[in-house]
Amino acid sequence: MIAALPADVERALAATAGRGFSHLFLVACGGSLSIMMAGKYFADRHSGTLACDIYNADEFVCRDPRRLGPDALVILCSQTGTTKETVRAAKHARERGATTIGMTLDQTSPLARTADRAVAYQASYTTGKAIDSACSNYGVLYMLLAGLIDARENAGLTADLLRSLSHLQPAIDRAHRTYESRFQAFVPGFARRDAIYTLASGASYGAAYSYAICVLMEMQRYDSQPIHANEFFHGPFEVVDKDAAFIVMLGLDETRRLAERARDFLFKYGTRENILVLDGAELDLTGMADRIKPYLAPLVFFDTLWRFAYRLADLRGRPMLDGRRYMKKLTDY
Amino acid sequence: MIAALPADVERALAATAGRGFSHLFLVACGGSLSIMMAGKYFADRHSGTLACDIYNADEFVCRDPRRLGPDALVILCSQTGTTKETVRAAKHARERGATTIGMTLDQTSPLARTADRAVAYQASYTTGKAIDSACSNYGVLYMLLAGLIDARENAGLTADLLRSLSHLQPAIDRAHRTYESRFQAFVPGFARRDAIYTLASGASYGAAYSYAICVLMEMQRYDSQPIHANEFFHGPFEVVDKDAAFIVMLGLDETRRLAERARDFLFKYGTRENILVLDGAELDLTGMADRIKPYLAPLVFFDTLWRFAYRLADLRGRPMLDGRRYMKKLTDY
Numbered sequence: 001m002i003a004a005l006p007a008d009v010e011r012a013l014a015a016t017a018g019r020g021f022s023h024l025f026l027v028a029c030g031g032s033l034s035i036m037m038a039g040k041y042f043a044d045r046h047s048g049t050l051a052c053d054i055y056n057a058d059e060f061v062c063r064d065p066r067r068l069g070p071d072a073l074v075i076l077c078s079q080t081g082t083t084k085e086t087v088r089a090a091k092h093a094r095e096r097g098a099t100t101i102g103m104t105l106d107q108t109s110p111l112a113r114t115a116d117r118a119v120a121y122q123a124s125y126t127t128g129k130a131i132d133s134a135c136s137n138y139g140v141l142y143m144l145l146a147g148l149i150d151a152r153e154n155a156g157l158t159a160d161l162l163r164s165l166s167h168l169q170p171a172i173d174r175a176h177r178t179y180e181s182r183f184q185a186f187v188p189g190f191a192r193r194d195a196i197y198t199l200a201s202g203a204s205y206g207a208a209y210s211y212a213i214c215v216l217m218e219m220q221r222y223d224s225q226p227i228h229a230n231e232f233f234h235g236p237f238e239v240v241d242k243d244a245a246f247i248v249m250l251g252l253d254e255t256r257r258l259a260e261r262a263r264d265f266l267f268k269y270g271t272r273e274n275i276l277v278l279d280g281a282e283l284d285l286t287g288m289a290d291r292i293k294p295y296l297a298p299l300v301f302f303d304t305l306w307r308f309a310y311r312l313a314d315l316r317g318r319p320m321l322d323g324r325r326y327m328k329k330l331t332d333y
Numbered sequence: 334m335i336a337a338l339p340a341d342v343e344r345a346l347a348a349t350a351g352r353g354f355s356h357l358f359l360v361a362c363g364g365s366l367s368i369m370m371a372g373k374y375f376a377d378r379h380s381g382t383l384a385c386d387i388y389n390a391d392e393f394v395c396r397d398p399r400r401l402g403p404d405a406l407v408i409l410c411s412q413t414g415t416t417k418e419t420v421r422a423a424k425h426a427r428e429r430g431a432t433t434i435g436m437t438l439d440q441t442s443p444l445a446r447t448a449d450r451a452v453a454y455q456a457s458y459t460t461g462k463a464i465d466s467a468c469s470n471y472g473v474l475y476m477l478l479a480g481l482i483d484a485r486e487n488a489g490l491t492a493d494l495l496r497s498l499s500h501l502q503p504a505i506d507r508a509h510r511t512y513e514s515r516f517q518a519f520v521p522g523f524a525r526r527d528a529i530y531t532l533a534s535g536a537s538y539g540a541a542y543s544y545a546i547c548v549l550m551e552m553q554r555y556d557s558q559p560i561h562a563n564e565f566f567h568g569p570f571e572v573v574d575k576d577a578a579f580i581v582m583l584g585l586d587e588t589r590r591l592a593e594r595a596r597d598f599l600f601k602y603g604t605r606e607n608i609l610v611l612d613g614a615e616l617d618l619t620g621m622a623d624r625i626k627p628y629l630a631p632l633v634f635f636d637t638l639w640r641f642a643y644r645l646a647d648l649r650g651r652p653m654l655d656g657r658r659y660m661k662k663l664t665d666y
Contacts, residue, residue: 023384030567044386044398051356051384051400053377058563059534062588065377067384085563194527195556201392212558213568221572223528225545225558230391230418233666234363235546238657239554255395265666269659326570326602333566333598 001166002134005143005158012101012117013147016073019099023072024052024148027060027089031214032077032103032137037206039075039141041253042295046157047149057085061092070097075144077102077137079123081109090114103140119144133172134165138299160289167287168296174284175300176307183308186276189245191315196222196245197236199262200298201229202255204280207298207305211247215309218327219320229258237265245274249301252280253294278304334499335467338476338491345434345450346480349406352432356400357385357481358407360393360422364547365410365436365470370539372408372474374586375628379490380482390418394425403430408477410435410470412456414442423447436473452477466505467498471632493622500620501629507617508633509640516641519609522578524648529555529578530569532595533631534562535588537613540631540638544580548642551660552653562591570598578607582634585613586627611637 005013024043026036036054043052055063057076068074074093078086081104091114093100102115105123112118121140122131133139142165146157190196196216200208209226216222227236240246246266250259266275280297288296313320326333338346357376359369369387376385388396390409401407407426411419414437424447426433435448438456445451454473455464466472475498479490523529529549533541542559549555560569573579579599583592599608613630621629646653659666 030564033564033567041396044396044400046399048399051386053384053386056561056563058591059561059588062586062591063374063377063535064587066379066381067377202396213564218568218571223556223558223572225556228389228392230389231363231366231546234366235551235660237659238551239556240659253395254397255392258391258395261666268666324571326573327568333594333601 002162005147005162006120006135006140008119009140009143009147012119012144013151015117016099016148017151019073021071021073021099022049022051023067024050025060025068025072025074025093025098026052026054027057027074027086027093028077029057029083029085031210032079032083032086034206034210034214035077035137035141037209038138038203038295038298039145041203042142042145043149045254046155047153049152050149057083057089060089061085064092068093068096068098072096072098073148074098074100075103075141076100076111076115077141078104078109078111080104081106081111083111087111087114101144103137133168133299133303136299139165139168142295160292164288164292164296167285168299171283171285171288171296172300172303175304178282179278179304182276183311187308187311187315189273190276191312193245194223196247197225197227198247198249199227199229199232199259200249200251201258202251202253203294204249204251204253204259204298204301207302208247208249211302211305215305219309219323220312220316220318229255229262232262233265240266240269242271243274244270246270246276247305248275248277249298250277250279250281251294252297335495338480338495339453339468339473341452342473342476342480345452345477346484348450349432349481350484352406354404354406354432355382355384356405357383358393358401358405358426358431359385359387360390360407360419360426361410362390362416362418364543365412365416365419367539367543367547368410368470368474370542371471371536371628371631372478374536375475375478376482379488380486382485383482390416390422393422394418397425401426401429401431405429405431406481407431407433408436408474409433409444409448410474411437411442411444413437414439414444416444420444420447434477436470466501466632466636469632472498472501475628493625497621497625497629500618501632504616504618504621504629505633505636508637511615512611512637515609516644520641520644520648522606523609524645526578527556529580530558530560531580531582532560532562532565532592533582533584534591535584535586536627537582537584537586537592537631537634540635541580541582544635544638548638552642552656553645553649553651562588562595565595566598573599573602575604576607577603579603579609580638581608581610582631583610583612583614584627585630
């Protein structure tokens with residue numbers, strides 16, 4: 001059981017204590033930006049006093065929103081802490097008088113050194129080590145947000161969150177077993193395709209975003225797009241035919257019916273064998289608080305879908321990380 | 334020359350006068366949501382007092398952000414005024430005590446009747462009539478935002494905006510001539526593809542969004558995605574090869590260098606014949622105020638790209654509106 005917030009999260013929160021921030025900016029790039037989408041959902045649902053914006057880090061610097069100033073708290077995230085756009089964004093925010101917290105794996109990295117406070121998280125993907133997902137980027141972001149909102153609005157979120165995070169890794173381990181045979185059934189058909197779309201809403205949209213752009217496109221060169229479950233009906237659904245391939249994430253948050261509606265359409269006008277559905281309702285989330293489950297379901301989806309990607313990679317003959325041609329290989333862009 | 338705001342815009346603004354809104358919500362679906370993205374850029378750049386969120390209408394209703402209440406102004410948009418998610422969102426916002434303005438073509442439509450105030454705009458696409466783009470969805474949204482910000486922060490935006498909008502339609506007409514031969518050169522290659530991506534940043538991102546999901550996907554069944562110009566480098570760029578097809582919009586706002594960087598990468602690792610670039614700097618925007626140009630460039634891009642789509646449609650043998658199989662044809666989803 002996780003009994004308390006990690007010391008660096010506590011220190012970061014202490015540095016924000018008593019500050020009447022009116023605005024929260026969540027800033028990052030790519031996969032790190034995707035977790036901010038769930039973070040905003042959390043803030044939108046639980047804070048009546050904090051306005052919250054998400055930006056890609058370079059967009060944030062150039063757009064330079066007028067509300068960025070001493071009343072703003074900026075949380076940034078970069079796995080390596082070297083993403084140059086994100087480091088620049090931290091510097092920019094400080095110059096505007098904002099308070100900055102940098103989340104990164106490496107506490108000696110440029111982001112950690114640039115932000116007012118650095119907070120560590122863990123990742124199995126880059127390190128190859130098994131981790132407790134409670135300490136992942138999502139987990140630590142939620143801790144910061146829950147602590148921040150509790151201090152201002154006495155919402156009691158932190159206790160529920162910590163209890164729920166204690167039960168996250170076992171839930172993920174169970175989900176791997178749940179999905180194993182389903183993934184096996186979908187891999188051959190999905191491996192030979194050119195395009196696979198992901199679809200989600202609410203707190204799960206970020207997981208769909210990251211899986212489309214950082215996994216399917218980046219690591220397996222599929223044509224892809226993360227489609228918002230209701231935006232689907234305002235254009236994208238016209239590409240659906242019996243051959244279209246979709247990965248649908250049915251979350252547990254208040255927007256669930258949006259994704260259910262899209263799933264029903266896909267089942268009707270597509271082919272069930274081409275529609276891979278991950279449903280939060282079929283997960284065993286024993287021990288988690290009901291109001292926290294919606295925020296942890298996307299971690300389960302994303303973590304299990306990594307295994308699916310590795311299976312696709314095997315059949316496509318393209319290694320996951322080493323198969324990239326530009327990222328971490330070129331330096332001149 | 335447009336000398337004053339339209340009467341319905343004035344009336345809507347008068348209804349907001351003296352109200353200390355802290356939060357602005359921009360709510361719609363699909364193509365109507367895309368204009369809100371530029372609207373948020375405008376608000377972010379010019380208002381130091383209004384927090385601004387954009388949501389898909391159904392996401393907005395279900396997510397039900399805690400800051401939605403009497404201190405919020407909600408601007409909604411639906412072409413026909415019948416989009417059921419958007420009408421529901423207007424109703425929901427009113428129930429939460431917010432003030433609502435509904436933008437629509439039809440002042441007798443459900444959205445017009447549900448919102449506190451209705452504001453008309455014009456569209457050539459649905460009506461087939463030639464319009465002055467000053468009175469388009471983008472134009473009217475900017476009028477509302479400029480009026481709102483001027484009343485609170487004395488920014489002098491409205492005068493600059495009206496003068497600039499007066500010069501918009503001639504600029505679009507000139508752009509059609511500028512792009513004619515370029516479009517002709519790109520049509521044969523683009524018509525036979527399966528996937529075309531759009532790419533933009535800042536105030537132009539919405540135009541890239543709408544073109545990808547409402548034109549390429551919806552009307553021509555391409556695989557597509559609107560890619561943010563910096564997010565491009567954090568995943569999507571791995572799909573780029575000599576055969577990849579992109580439409581790049583180089584805007585005139587503060588984020589321009591993001592799209593320039595992506596364009597340079599595409600030129601280097603793709604093939605110039607497959608990279609259609611629309612550059613705001615090559616447009617003749619005579620008469621417009623410099624600080625307004627960035628917001629009108631995406632209208633020029635989008636309007637001219639409609640012609641490109643019709644040419645693709647001819648070669649693909651798929652009519653633009655009538656070629657859709659689900660939208661406006663099915664009623665049971």
